[in-house]
Amino acid sequence: MRWREALIAEKRKLTSTAMWWVLAIGMVGYLAFIGAVLAFSMVSGSDATGVQPLTGKAAALSVYGTVNAIGYVFPLVIGTLTVTTEMRHRTLTQSLLAEPVRGRLLSAKLAVSFPVGVCYGVLGVIGLLIGGAIPLATAGDGAYLGDGEVIRVLVMGILVSGLWAVLGAAFGSVVTNQVAAIVVLLAFTQLVEPIARVGLSAVSSLAPVASYLPGAAADAVVGSSLYSSVGTGAVDLLPAWGGALVLLGYGVVLVVLGWRTTFARDVT
Amino acid sequence: MAAAPPFVIEGLGKSFGSVRAVHDLSFRVEPGRVTGFLGPNGSGKTTTLRMLLGLVRPTEGRALVGDRPYAEHPVPGALVGAALEATGFHPGRTGLGHLEVYAAQVGADRARAREVLGMVGMSEAAGRKVGGYSLGMRQRLGLATALLADPPALVLDEPVNGLDPEGIVWLRQFLRHLAEQGRTVLVSSHVLGEVQHTVDDVVIIKAGQLVHASSLSGLAELADQVTRVVAPDAEAFARLAADRGWSTHPVAGRGGTPGVGADVVGASAAEVGAACFAVGLELHQLATRGTDLEDVFFRLTGHAADPTVGEGAA
Ligand SMILES: Nc1ncnc2c1ncn2[C@@H]1O[C@H](COP(=O)(O)OP(=O)(O)OP(=O)(O)O)[C@@H](O)[C@H]1O
Numbered sequence: 020m021r022w023r024e025a026l027i028a029e030k031r032k033l034t035s036t037a038m039w040w041v042l043a044i045g046m047v048g049y050l051a052f053i054g055a056v057l058a059f060s061m062v063s064g065s066d067a068t069g070v071q072p073l074t075g076k077a078a079a080l081s082v083y084g085t086v087n088a089i090g091y092v093f094p095l096v097i098g099t100l101t102v103t104t105e106m107r108h109r110t111l112t113q114s115l116l117a118e119p120v121r122g123r124l125l126s127a128k129l130a131v132s133f134p135v136g137v138c139y140g141v142l143g144v145i146g147l148l149i150g151g152a153i154p155l156a157t158a159g160d161g162a163y164l165g166d167g168e169v170i171r172v173l174v175m176g177i178l179v180s181g182l183w184a185v186l187g188a189a190f191g192s193v194v195t196n197q198v199a200a201i202v203v204l205l206a207f208t209q210l211v212e213p214i215a216r217v218g219l220s221a222v223s224s225l226a227p228v229a230s231y232l233p234g235a236a237a238d239a240v241v242g243s244s245l246y247s248s249v250g251t252g253a254v255d256l257l258p259a260w261g262g263a264l265v266l267l268g269y270g271v272v273l274v275v276l277g278w279r280t281t282f283a284r285d286v287t
Numbered sequence: 288m289a290a291a292p293p294f295v296i297e298g299l300g301k302s303f304g305s306v307r308a309v310h311d312l313s314f315r316v317e318p319g320r321v322t323g324f325l326g327p328n329g330s331g332k333t334t335t336l337r338m339l340l341g342l343v344r345p346t347e348g349r350a351l352v353g354d355r356p357y358a359e360h361p362v363p364g365a366l367v368g369a370a371l372e373a374t375g376f377h378p379g380r381t382g383l384g385h386l387e388v389y390a391a392q393v394g395a396d397r398a399r400a401r402e403v404l405g406m407v408g409m410s411e412a413a414g415r416k417v418g419g420y421s422l423g424m425r426q427r428l429g430l431a432t433a434l435l436a437d438p439p440a441l442v443l444d445e446p447v448n449g450l451d452p453e454g455i456v457w458l459r460q461f462l463r464h465l466a467e468q469g470r471t472v473l474v475s476s477h478v479l480g481e482v483q484h485t486v487d488d489v490v491i492i493k494a495g496q497l498v499h500a501s502s503l504s505g506l507a508e509l510a511d512q513v514t515r516v517v518a519p520d521a522e523a524f525a526r527l528a529a530d531r532g533w534s535t536h537p538v539a540g541r542g543g544t545p546g547v548g549a550d551v552v553g554a555s556a557a558e559v560g561a562a563c564f565a566v567g568l569e570l571h572q573l574a575t576r577g578t579d580l581e582d583v584f585f586r587l588t589g590h591a592a593d594p595t596v597g598e599g600a601a
């Protein structure tokens with residue numbers, strides 16, 4: 020069968036241009052920065068706002084959870100690019116000549132996205148450790164890196180990063196215009212979803228809805244939510260398995276949509 | 288090399304909404320020959336080739352590579368190498384990088400990628416990003432991609448576009464060489480003259496439908512003989528032509544050619560010479576222009592050879 024070759028081709032498509040390492044550097048840098056900002060704000064406490072600052076392990080957990088809560092845009096974008104660059108640069112024709120079975124091409128893109136996303140997750144954790152764990156350990160209550168719960172949050176953050184990349188590829192198969200796809204992703208992850216999560220959870224009857232947003236579902240899998248720690252009140256998260264199911268649901272819907280539209284079309 | 292498959296087009300058709308791009312098209316492309324696939328712009332060549340390669344789904348009929356559709360072969364990319372119009376390259380990838388992306392899928396390795404780049408004269412540019420390539424260099428890279436698997440069958444859509452004269456001559460010889468090795472070679476063009484010296488067979492389409500399919504010599508049989516004359520007494524010559532029932536096209540006089548020139552269609556130089564001699568008409572030039580294939584092509588595709596056509600079309 021041609022599965023192995025299809026995966027090799029997708030891997031080479033990603034590694035033969037500069038984009039993957041540009042985004043990788045972005046992920047490390049961004050998370051080091053976010054980790055540092057969060058860690059210092061917790062370490063220094065904030066009596067002024069009157070909000071009870073997190074301390075100890077809770078502080079460490081909310082910093083480490085940002086691999087997912089903040090960093091998810093990077094694996095999403097790289098996943099999306101696996102599909103959208105083919106449209107943008109009109110390489111889809113050549114890709115389909117090499118692998119005319121479209122289901123295999125799409126599957127290979129989804130499959131390769133997972134390990135790529137996992138790599139981004141590892142890089143994100145490295146960034147957080149540099150930016151966040153050092154101040155926590157030196158000026159705060161400790162980095163808690165040996166703690167079972169902390170290790171679980173870090174490992175799940177890395178795995179969920181893989182899932183984000185797969186979701187990104189699925190999303191790219193629906194929104195194939197590269198610029199539009201990236202704008203939508205940035206707007207959704209950096210603006211729409213954070214506002215929606217805070218807004219929905221402020222209205223008690225709508226609060227459960229917030230837990231079905233993709234970022235909240237991922238938080239549930241990881242087991243840490245930045246939102247529950249920054250004092251916007253209690254945010255209900257689904258159980259970890261529920262969050263995983265919700266993410267899977269988003270993925271299935273997107274893949275089916277992409278399969279029925281983009282991958283069903285004539286390539287002219 | 289695997290046995291070269293023929294291409295079999297059977298009652299093929301494609302409509303894009305209300306646009307009927309291809310309709311009821313049937314022809315065969317045989318191994319061991321170079322086949323020219325000809326037609327004016329928008330006649331459906333690219334659409335047909337894309338249907339043959341499984342990129343566009345036909346709305347009627349089918350297109351087969353050998354005994355089955357392209358996608359149903361065990362390793363399609365190793366059986367048919369193709370370079371299609373409007374195929375892009377990632378500008379941030381090097382030429383070699385581009386080939387390496389697809390190499391595994393068609394059963395080629397890195398050494399073969401370098402080899403095909405050498406074959407198309409692109410060794411120097413192997414490590415440069417495609418974003419900086421010229422049109423002709425992209426065309427060559429597309430050709431290299433098609434050759435990657437050393438495939439027994441080739442489909443090249445307008446491969447001459449953007450090539451320099453040297454490249455065109457090289458490509459002609461190369462395609463002849465591939466066909467002599469027994470491969471199936473299908474080359475599209477909107478200009479017969481571009482492939483006239485390369486092809487064994489021609490398939491001509493117009494508005495998505497077949498108008499002619501034969502060997503090149505079969506096409507030549509459709510052509511009228513053309514005789515070029517230059518007569519100082521244009522009026523006398525016109526009377527003679529009318530007398531004899533010859534159809535003539537005026538030919539603009541070139542520098543150093545006094546008198547009025549004309550191409551006589553359907554009469555040999557001997558006939559024209561004898562007739563002029565008989566009436567005592569002076570001729571400054573009498574030459575066989577040979578059969579004008581381009582003219583047949585224009586006739587078949589509904590375009591007159593007359594360059595003024597198109598200006599007053601509306
Ligand atoms: N995706 C599409 N949507 C709508 N119409 C299309 C599409 N692709 C091709 N067509 C139409 O189909 C017809 C045939 O186009 P095609 O590209 O096959 O012609 P061609 O013979 O390759 O022309 P050229 O010599 O210019 O390359 C044209 O009328 C074109 O407008």
Ligand SMILES: [Mg+2]
Pocket residue numbers: 332333334372444
């Ligand atoms: Mg074309």
